[in-house]
Amino acid sequence: MTKFIFVTGGVLSSLGKGITSASIATILKQSGYRVTMLKIDPYLNVDPGTMSPLEHGEVFVTADGAETDLDLGNYERFIDVTLGAKNSFTTGQVYLSVIRRERQGGYLGKTIQVIPHVVDEIKARIFDAAEGYDFLIVELGGTVGDIEGLPFMESIREIRHELDKDRTMNIHVTLVPYIAAAGELKTKPTQHSVQELRRIGITPHMLVCRSEKPLPKELKKKLAMSCDINNNAVVEAGDAQSIYQVPMNFLKEGILTPLSEHFNIKIKPNMDRWETLVKHIILPQGEVTIAFVGKYIELKESYKSLTEALIHAGAHLNTKVNINWCDSERIEDVGAYDIIGNSDAILVAGGFGNRGVEGKLKAIEYARVNNIPFLGICLGMQLSIVEYCRNVLGIEDANSIEFDENTTNPTIYLIDEFMDQSGNKQLRTHKSPMGGTMRLGEYPFNPKVGTKLKAAYGNNETYYERHRHRYEANPAYKQRLEEAGMIVSGESDGLIEAVELKDHPWFVGVQFHPEFTSHLETPNPIITEFVRQATKTK
Incomplete structure (x- = not known):
């Protein structure tokens, strides 16, 4: 009834x-x-x-x-x-x-x-x-x-x-x-x-x-x-x-x-x-500033779930989260320091297309070199791998085939290629009306013991987060990355779900979109930990 x-x-x-x-x-x-x-x-x-x-x-x-x-x-x-x-x-x-x-x-x-x-x-x-x-x-x-x-x-x-x-x-x-x-x-x-x-x-x-x-x-x-x-x-x-x-x-x-x-x-x-929780949003005890690096910042509704997830995290930490909106194209022109300024942490959001990509790479390098807490989401994680390959491993032409189909070092490649190489046909994918294969919806992942990812999510072996993307991190580069200090901290059926830096206070990239599972009463673990790290930096 x-x-x-x-x-x-x-x-x-x-x-x-x-x-x-x-x-x-x-x-x-x-x-x-x-x-x-x-x-x-x-x-x-x-x-x-x-x-x-x-x-x-x-x-x-x-x-x-x-x-x-x-x-x-x-x-x-x-x-x-x-x-x-x-x-x-x-x-x-x-x-x-x-x-x-x-x-x-x-x-x-x-x-x-x-x-x-x-x-x-x-x-x-x-x-x-x-x-x-x-x-x-x-x-x-x-x-x-x-x-x-x-x-x-x-x-x-x-x-x-x-x-x-x-x-x-x-x-x-x-x-x-x-x-x-x-x-x-x-x-x-x-x-x-x-x-x-x-x-x-x-x-x-x-x-x-x-x-x-x-x-x-x-x-x-x-x-x-x-x-x-x-x-x-x-x-x-x-x-x-x-x-x-x-x-x-x-x-x-x-x-x-x-x-x-x-x-x-x-x-x-x-x-x-x-x-x-509402009182913590309206009259919080603490305050931090997050540099939000994206290419759609003129229309903030494009990042609605992510900005709300930051509010949820702040409510549970009794901290106001100020957002410093950083246009990735402007970072390309004037550099990361002038745009990011004295922000307490840096977040690089997801997106499609190559507009503003070089600015996002500069922001990631700025966070890595200056030991600033960093969270990369979807494309943000992929670019953190590209930046590390270029500037730490010395692979100058490392790139995603989304931006350079002819790169000889495709550190990021299409999901179709992973399925062809691994033979994994159990992976649930959706065919886009535009012709491409997309990974959509909820998938399990396993955080690695002893990592920042595991510390954020807790004791369970398996967790679930949502995806919306066409490209994946190429596991062929996993060994070289880990030998140089970038840990693959989360995996799902052979796919790289998360990376982090061994010798950095807090630098994490995730392939999934944690913001989609964040609610006011139950904030997302990795976003909450990111804001907590920002409060320590402040």
């Missing part, structure tokens, strides 16, 4: 539907309910995997290898669960599924239409994601009135009719703008947005109102009356110092009352530990 909460948005985008959804899910989960979440994206792309980070922001990878919207990352970080492919779908996936079924004769020759066939596919996916849970919270991307969102709105409307009244709830996130010239908050955009929802056949049960200014009681009553909802179901959502403060703000706004009354259940969250 799963209960469903559908979260829609009105007036304009980027109001925080994802954080609103995740915050409500957190309150329910901390009350002892089994909660899961679903993100519906109305675009026609099958997934964001082939979309530019500048177009879409970060691609979040699930444990089962799905490339999804970054909102799924927020869900995992808030409710401390592992989600999968069924927790996210797009219009492209829905239509692809319907057309494939039609081509295979699955509709028995019927004329295929948006209603009922496309809508039925959407509903089936929603019900599949809900199985086994007390609550499913569904966030619909876009805003009410978008033409691409209409089949999803119809699905929400039909589900309300198919289930008991107290099993579905519609929450509408909207904007109450402040007009400075008039000195007034305006409710008309929200009223029009709700009118559009009701025209479609959906009546919201709760309004979550984003606003720059506090909402007076009379204005809340006006919204409740004009939008035909209970007075206690107008929830103010002002800007917060941290996104993790939003659940606490909702509780202060009295969100428990409309939720409890609508579903006829008791909701008593235990937020003590959550509140402590």
Whole structure:
């Protein structure tokens, strides 16, 4: 008897539907309910995997290898669960599924239409994601009135009719703008947005109102009356110092009352530990600065999971993590010292393509030579091997074949070549629509005893982390690297998962993306240890 909460948005985008959804899910989960979440994206792309980070922001990878919207990352970080492919779908996936079924004769020759066939596919996916849970919270991307969102709105409307009244709830996130010239908050955009929802056949049960200014009681009553909802179901959502403060703000706004009354259940969250972590984010005792070296720093959403993972680590260490955004292309031009400055540690993030690579190599050399704590992720690890081969082993043309297909020393090569040489066909890989083979999703790795990696992860022999890449470190160079002082500290089925330097205070590179498994309540071990080392340097 799963209960469903559908979260829609009105007036304009980027109001925080994802954080609103995740915050409500957190309150329910901390009350002892089994909660899961679903993100519906109305675009026609099958997934964001082939979309530019500048177009879409970060691609979040699930444990089962799905490339999804970054909102799924927020869900995992808030409710401390592992989600999968069924927790996210797009219009492209829905239509692809319907057309494939039609081509295979699955509709028995019927004329295929948006209603009922496309809508039925959407509903089936929603019900599949809900199985086994007390609550499913569904966030619909876009805003009410978008033409691409209409089949999803119809699905929400039909589900309300198919289930008991107290099993579905519609929450509408909207904007109450402040007009400075008039000195007034305006409710008309929200009223029009709700009118559009009701025209479609959906009546919201709760309004979550984003606003720059506090909402007076009379204005809340006006919204409740004009939008035909209970007075206690107008929830103010002002800007917060941290996104993790939003659940606490909702509780202060009295969100428990409309939720409890609508579903006829008791909701008593235990937020003590959550509140402590939020206090450590907002009022920390310590402070460090991390030099974040990347090529997409003009759009920081491209590194959303990683910046959040640093916040999680800081919360558990009661330390504020300041980020010094370092453009790797500028490092190429002026050198590492001028850009990195007096940062306490250096992080080189992942990425695709050769833009900014030489700047990342300079940053890695700077960290190695000056004994600065260093963490390289994915491409960051690969380049740490390239830099070591060039400047310590003296292999001047050492390179990744991603950047030089003709190099005579391919220290980094394609995953296909590893599979050909090793004969390992058990390795789960995904064929990209662009033609390349990618390693996606969760894989096991074994940290080597006595290493910094092992010290960070603890006593277990095997751990799991997520991947998203096409290139691998070439194991043919492993012996030469280790003889020169670079230890292979983590492996998986013969693949190099992590490296570190023997004679360096703390220099670690990992092929996986540890940020994808970091949650506020359970931060990632290697990122937490990296921040801890930065505090020692400071």
